[in-house]
Amino acid sequence: xxxxxxxAKGWAGIIKNRSKSQILLLGVALAVIIIIMCxxxxxxxxxxxxxxxxxxxxxxxxxxxxxxIVLISGGIDLTLGNIISFAGCxxxxxxxxxxxxxxxxxxGILVAxxxxxxxxxxxxxxxxxxxxITLGMMSVYNxxxxxxxxxxxxxxxxxxxxxRERLGGVVPIPVLCLVxxxxxxxxxxxFTKFGRRIYAIGDNTEAAxxxxxxxxxxxxxxxxxxxxxxxxxxxILLSRLSSGNSVMGDSLLMxxxxxxxxxxxxxxxxxxxxxxxxxxxxxxxVISNAxxxxxxxxxxxxxxxxxxxxxxxxxxxxxxxxx
Amino acid sequence: xxxxNPNVVVHVEDxxxxxxxxxxxxxxxxxxxxxEIHCLVGENGAGKSTFIKILSGAYIPDSGRIFVGxxxxxxxxxxxxxxxxxxxIYQSQFLMHDLTVAENVFxxxxxxxxxxxxxxxxxxxxxxxxLAETEMDIDPNRILGELDITERQAVQIARALAQxxxxxxxxxxxASYGKRxxxxxxxxxxxxxxxxxxVIYISHHLDEVFELADRVxxxxxxxxxxxxxxxxxxxxQLIRDMVGRDTDMFYxxxxxxxxxxxxxxxxxxxxxxxxxxxxxxxxxxxxxxxGMVGSGRTELANLIFGAVRPDSGAVFIDGKxxxxxxxxxxxxxxxxxxxxxxxxxxxxxxxxVGWNFISAVINKKKGVLLHQQKENKILEDYIDRIQIKTQxxxxxxxxxxxxNQQKVVLxxxxxxxxxxxxxxxxxxxxxxxxxxxVYRLMLDLARAGKFIIMISSDMPELIAMSDRVEVMKDRKxxxxxxxPEINEEAILAASIGG
Numbered sequence: 001x002x003x004x005x006x007x008a009k010g011w012a013g014i015i016k017n018r019s020k021s022q023i024l025l026l027g028v029a030l031a032v033i034i035i036i037m038c039x040x041x042x043x044x045x046x047x048x049x050x051x052x053x054x055x056x057x058x059x060x061x062x063x064x065x066x067x068x069i070v071l072i073s074g075g076i077d078l079t080l081g082n083i084i085s086f087a088g089c090x091x092x093x094x095x096x097x098x099x100x101x102x103x104x105x106x107x108g109i110l111v112a113x114x115x116x117x118x119x120x121x122x123x124x125x126x127x128x129x130x131x132x133i134t135l136g137m138m139s140v141y142n143x144x145x146x147x148x149x150x151x152x153x154x155x156x157x158x159x160x161x162x163x164r165e166r167l168g169g170v171v172p173i174p175v176l177c178l179v180x181x182x183x184x185x186x187x188x189x190x191f192t193k194f195g196r197r198i199y200a201i202g203d204n205t206e207a208a209x210x211x212x213x214x215x216x217x218x219x220x221x222x223x224x225x226x227x228x229x230x231x232x233x234x235x236i237l238l239s240r241l242s243s244g245n246s247v248m249g250d251s252l253l254m255x256x257x258x259x260x261x262x263x264x265x266x267x268x269x270x271x272x273x274x275x276x277x278x279x280x281x282x283x284x285x286v287i288s289n290a291x292x293x294x295x296x297x298x299x300x301x302x303x304x305x306x307x308x309x310x311x312x313x314x315x316x317x318x319x320x321x322x323x
Numbered sequence: 324x325x326x327x328n329p330n331v332v333v334h335v336e337d338x339x340x341x342x343x344x345x346x347x348x349x350x351x352x353x354x355x356x357x358x359e360i361h362c363l364v365g366e367n368g369a370g371k372s373t374f375i376k377i378l379s380g381a382y383i384p385d386s387g388r389i390f391v392g393x394x395x396x397x398x399x400x401x402x403x404x405x406x407x408x409x410x411x412i413y414q415s416q417f418l419m420h421d422l423t424v425a426e427n428v429f430x431x432x433x434x435x436x437x438x439x440x441x442x443x444x445x446x447x448x449x450x451x452x453x454l455a456e457t458e459m460d461i462d463p464n465r466i467l468g469e470l471d472i473t474e475r476q477a478v479q480i481a482r483a484l485a486q487x488x489x490x491x492x493x494x495x496x497x498a499s500y501g502k503r504x505x506x507x508x509x510x511x512x513x514x515x516x517x518x519x520x521x522v523i524y525i526s527h528h529l530d531e532v533f534e535l536a537d538r539v540x541x542x543x544x545x546x547x548x549x550x551x552x553x554x555x556x557x558x559x560q561l562i563r564d565m566v567g568r569d570t571d572m573f574y575x576x577x578x579x580x581x582x583x584x585x586x587x588x589x590x591x592x593x594x595x596x597x598x599x600x601x602x603x604x605x606x607x608x609x610x611x612x613x614g615m616v617g618s619g620r621t622e623l624a625n626l627i628f629g630a631v632r633p634d635s636g637a638v639f640i641d642g643k644x645x646x647x648x649x650x651x652x653x654x655x656x657x658x659x660x661x662x663x664x665x666x667x668x669x670x671x672x673x674x675x676v677g678w679n680f681i682s683a684v685i686n687k688k689k690g691v692l693l694h695q696q697k698e699n700k701i702l703e704d705y706i707d708r709i710q711i712k713t714q715x716x717x718x719x720x721x722x723x724x725x726x727n728q729q730k731v732v733l734x735x736x737x738x739x740x741x742x743x744x745x746x747x748x749x750x751x752x753x754x755x756x757x758x759x760x761v762y763r764l765m766l767d768l769a770r771a772g773k774f775i776i777m778i779s780s781d782m783p784e785l786i787a788m789s790d791r792v793e794v795m796k797d798r799k800x801x802x803x804x805x806x807p808e809i810n811e812e813a814i815l816a817a818s819i820g821g
Contacts, residue, residue: 191693193685200682203671210630210668211735212654212686270673 022264023276025315030283037290044293051172057285058174059084059237061278063252064259065185066229068277071260072189073222074202074269075130077119080256082141083227084249087112087234089145092154092244101160108238109231115141116227120220145246154244163239174236181232186274188225198222202269258305259284262312283308329393330356332489332521333378333409338387340373340545348373349545350387355490355521360512362532363525365542366565366815367616367780371525374542375492378523379411380404392489408489412479412496418467425450425463428481453481458514472500473507480515491515492523495617497531509534527615529558529819541565558820566782566811574762574787579769581790582606584641586743586774588627591636597622598799599636604791606772609765611779611789613814619798620778621663624745627776628660629653640742640774654687657742661732663751663778669732670720676731677702677716684738698738705734709764726757733764744768745776750784762788782811794818 037044063080070077091108095101119137123130165173189195197218200208209215233252238244263280265272284305291301333355340348348370355361363371376382378389383399390396391407418427425443428450450463459477461470467478476496483491493512497505512535516522526532532539539556541548541564548564584606592599597619604610612620625631627638629647637646640657647653653660662668671679677699685693699716706713711730713723720728729749736744746765750758765788769775779785785792792804794817802817 191695192691193693194691196678196682196685196693199674200671203673204667206668207671208682210628210650210660210662211683212651214649214651270671 020264022312022315023273023279026262026264026276026279026283026312030279030286033283033286033290037286037293040290041293044290047170049289049293051166051170051175053282053285053289054175054178055172055240056289057281058172058178059233059240060252060255060259060284061178061281062181062229062233062236063249063256064263064277064281065181065274066226066233067256068260068263068265068272068274069185069189069198069222069229070130070226071257071265071267072202072269072272073198073219074205075123075219075222076134076257076267077116077130077223077226078134078253079115079119079137079141080226080230081249081251081253082138082145083112083115083230084234084237084252085244085246086115086141086145086148087231088238088244088248089148089154089246091235091238092156093148095157095160096154101157104157105160105235108235109228112231112234113224113227116230117220117224119227120223123223124216124219142246149244149246151246156238156242156244160239160242163236164242174240177232177236181229182274182278185229189274194218194221199270202266202271204270255284255305258309258312262309280312330358331390332357332392333523334390335378336388336390338377338384338389340377340382340384347545348377348384351542351545351547353540353547353550355523356537357489357521358516358519359537360516360522360524360535362536362539363523363542364527364529364532364539364561364565364819366782369542369565370545371542372494373545375411375494375523375525378404378409378490378492380409405486408487409492410483410486410488410490411492411494412476412483413494418475418478420466420468422467423447423463424454424461424465424467424470424478427467427478428453428463428485430482432486449485450481453485454478456484456514456518457481457511459511471504473504473511476508477511480511484515484520488520490521490523492525494525495527496524497526497528505531527617527819529561532556532561533558558816562812562815562819565815574759574783576762576766576787579607579609579766581608582772584772584774585639586641587639589637589639591623591626591633591638593622593626593631593634596631596798597626597633598797600800601636602793602800602803604774604776606774607769608790609769609775609777609788611777611785611792611809612795613779613782613785613792614795614801614818616780618795618818620795621747622798623795624660624747624776624778627653627743628658628745630660651686654683654739654741657740658745659683659736659739659741659743660745661736661747661749663748665725665728665732670728672721674720675716676711676713676718676720676723679720679731680705680716680735680738683735687739701738702734705737709734710760724754724757726753726760729753729757730760733761737764737768741773743774743776745778747778748780749777750779750781758784782814785814786810 043049067080087108090111091104094104094107119134123133126133162173167173167176197213200213201215201218205215234249237248241248259280260277261267262283263276265277287304288301291304331354335351335353337350337352338348339346339350365371373382377384380399380401380403388395391409394407425447429446447463454461454463457477457480459474461474461477496508509531512522512524524535533556537553538550540550541561543565582605585603587603589601590599600623614620626633629649629652632648637644639645645656645658647656647658671682677695680702681698702716709730712727720731749761765775777788786809789809792809792814793800794802794814796818804813
C-alpha cells in the first residue's frame with residue numbers, strides 16, 4: 001500500500017522517506033555487485049554457489065532480524081552472539097548426555113528465550129541503558145557457556161543434520177527456515193498490535209506510554225522474542241557445524257547489527273523494515289562470497305565489512321537534519 | 324535624557340518584536356535603576372518571557388534601542404549581554420550537580436595557576452568571598468547536589484555576582500517553593516538589590532510583588548500597560564490592568580443540556596505534586612481549569628489519567644471506581660488525556676496519519692491483529708467530520724500543519740470512545756479556523772453526554788467554553804466560578820491574588 005503512494009509522489013517522495021531511499025540504494029548496490037561478479041567469475045551465478053551464499057547467511061539473517069526488532073524498540077542487545085553460543089552448547093551438551101535430539105533442541109531454544117527475557121527484565125527493572133546491561137550480561141553468558149563446555153568442542157548427535165540437508169536436493173533446509181522467520185517477523189511487525197507497539201515505543205516512548213502501551217511488559221517481550229530468534233539461529237548454526245563451542249556465535253554480533261543498520265534500521269529506534277534487513281544480510285553474504293571467490297585474504301574482508309558499515313551509516317545520515 | 328542618569332542600569336526604548344507577522348512585543352519602554360527591584364506582571368502569554376529573552380540576548384528586537392549601564396546594545400547575543408552585566412536566572416537551573424559549589428560559581432571562568440591547571444584553593448577562597456555577599460552560609464567545597472533549592476538559588480545568584488552582574492533577572496524563582504524557602508529567597512533578593520544591583524523580578528504571585536517591588540510594570544498583549552511606584556500599587560488596579568480585553572475576542576457557544584451521570588474526583592493527591600483535590604461534574608458539562616502556568620493543572624490531569632500515579636484518592640464515573648494506576652487502565656476505563664505538547668507526547672512523528680490514529684485504540688480493545696485498513700476507513704469519517712486537511716491515512720503526520728496534527732490527535736482519542744475527555748491547552752499554537760473546529764467538536768462531545776475537562780491559559784477560550792471554571796493555585800483548587808462569576812478579573816484575581 002505504501003508503494004502506490006510512493007510511486008504517485010515519485011522520486012521526491014522516495015527520497016523524503018529516508019529508510020525507503022536507503023533500501024533502494026541497497027538494492028542498487030547489491031545489483032551492481034552481482035552484475036560485476038557475474039562477469040568477474042563464472043562460478044558466482046551457479047546454483048550451487050547461490051545456495052551456498054544463502055545457507056551461509058541463514059544464522060546471520062535470523063539474528064539480524066532479532067537485532068532489528070530490538071533496535072526498532074529503541075534498545076540494543078549485545079549478548080546476541082553469546083546467547084547463540086550458550087544455547088548451542090547447552091543443546092550439544094544435552095545431546096552428548098544422550099538426551100534425544102528433539103528435547104535438546106527444544107531446551108536450547110527455551111534457554112535462548114530465557115536469556116533474552118532476562119536481559120529485558122534487567123533493563124526494565126534497572127532503568128539503565130540496554131547497552132551497559134547487555135554488555136555486562138555478555139560476560140555472564142560467556143562464563144555460563146564455558147561452564148557448560150569446559151572449553152571443549154561438543155559434538156552433536158548423529159541425527160541432528162537438518163542444517164546440512166536440502167529440500168528436493170536443491171534448496172537447503174536452513175534457507176527455508178530463513179524465509180519462514182522473515183515472513184513471520186514481517187507479519188508481526190506489520191500486522192499485529194505487538195509489532196505496532198514495538199515501533200511506537202522506539203519512536204516516542206512517552207507518547208507510547210500515554211497511548212496506553214505497557215512499556216515495561218512489551219520491552220521484555222521484545223528481548224524474549226529476540227532470544228527466540230537467536231535460539232533458532234543457534235540451532236541452524238549448530239547443525240551446520242555439527243558441534244558446539246563457546247565462541248560459535250561471537251562473530252555474529254557485529255555482523256547482525258551491521259546487517260540491520262545497513263538495511264535502514266535506525267539505531268535511535270522507531271524506524272526500519274524487515275526487508276531492508278534481508279537486503280543488508282544478503283549484501284554482507286554476497287560481498288563475503290565475492291571476496292572469497294576473488295581469493296581476497298580474509299584479513300582484508302574484515303576491513304571491507306567495517307568500511308561498508310561506516311559507509312552505510314554515512315549515507316543514511318546525509319539526509320538527516322540533525323546537527 | 325534618561326540614559327544619562329547614572330542610576331539607570333537598563334533603559335529600553337520603543338522595543339518591538341514580532342514572529343511571522345504577529346507582534347508579540349509592541350513598542351515597550353522600560354527603565355531599571357541600580358538597586359531597584361522592578362517587578363513584571365501579566366497573564367500567561369502577555370509577553371513577559373519575550374521581554375526577558377530580548378534583555379538576555381536570546382531574541383533580537385525588530386526595532387527600538389536598549390542601553391545597559393549607559394551603553395547601547397548593538398549586538399544581541401547572550402554572551403554579549405552577560406558581559407555587559409545582564410544575568411538571567413531561569414526557572415530551570417543550569418547547574419552541574421556533581422561539581423562543587425565553588426566550581427559552579429565560577430563555571431567556565433576558573434581561577435587557574437601556572438600552565439592552566441586548576442587552583443582549587445584559590446577558587447574556593449574567591450567563591451567564599453562572593454557567597455558571603457549573599458549572606459547565605461554555604462561551604463564552597465560542598466557538592467552542589469547536596470544543597471537544598473534555596474541554597475542552589477543562592478549559588479546561581481553568586482555565579483551571576485561572580486560575573487559582575489549589574490542586572491539580575493529572576494523568572495518565577497519561587498515556582499516550586501514552600502513558604503519557608505520563599506521567605507529565604509525574598510530576603511536574598513532584597514540583599515542583592517541593597518548592594519546596588521538592579522533586579523527584574525517576574526512572578527505570578529502578587530504577594531511577592533507587594534513585598535519586593537519598588538516599581539511594578541504591567542504587560543498585556545505585548546504592550547506596557549502601566550508602571551507604578553510602590554506606594555501606588557493596589558491588587559485591584561494590577562488585575563484590572565492585566566485584563567481589559569475586547570469582548571469580540573470571545574467565541575460564543577450554545578448551551579448544552581446536562582445529563583444525569585456524575586464524574587467525581589475525590590481527594591486525589593500526590594506528595595509534592597498535587598495537594599488533595601476534589602470536584603464533581605455532570606455529563607455534558609465543560610469544566611474549565613484556570614490558573615497560571617505551573618499552578619498544578621496539568622499535574623492534576625496527569626493524576627486523573629494515571630500518567631502519574633496518585634498516592635491516594637479516587638475517581639468515579641457514575642459511582643464506579645475508575646482510578647487509574649497507568650494510562651493503559653485509564654483508557655480502558657474511558658478516560659483520555661489530550662496533552663499540551665503534541666510533538667513530545669501526542670504524536671509519532673515518523674509515522675502516518677492512520678498509524679497515529681489507531682495508536683491508542685489498539686491498547687483498549689483485546690485482540691492480536693491491527694486491521695489498519697479497516698481502521699483507515701473509520702479515519703476517513705473523522706477526516707470529513709472534523710475536517711482534517713490531509714492527503715489521506717497514508718500521509719506522514721509530520722507533513723501536516725499544527726492544527727491538523729492536533730485534529731489527528733483528537734481523532735485518535737475520540738476513537739477510543741472515552742467518557743471523560745481531558746483537553747490540556749487544546750488550541751495552543753493552532754490557527755483560528757482550526758480553533759473553531761475544536762470548539763465545535765467539544766460541544767458535539769458535550770451534547771453526546773461526555774465529561775469534558777479543559778485546561779486553558781487562553782482566557783477568552785476558558786471563559787467562552789466553560790460551564791464552570793475551577794481555578795488552581797499552588798497545586799490546589801482555590802476557587803470555583805459559575806455563571807456570571809466567570810470573567811477574566813475573577814479568574815486572574817484567584818490565580819495570582821495574595
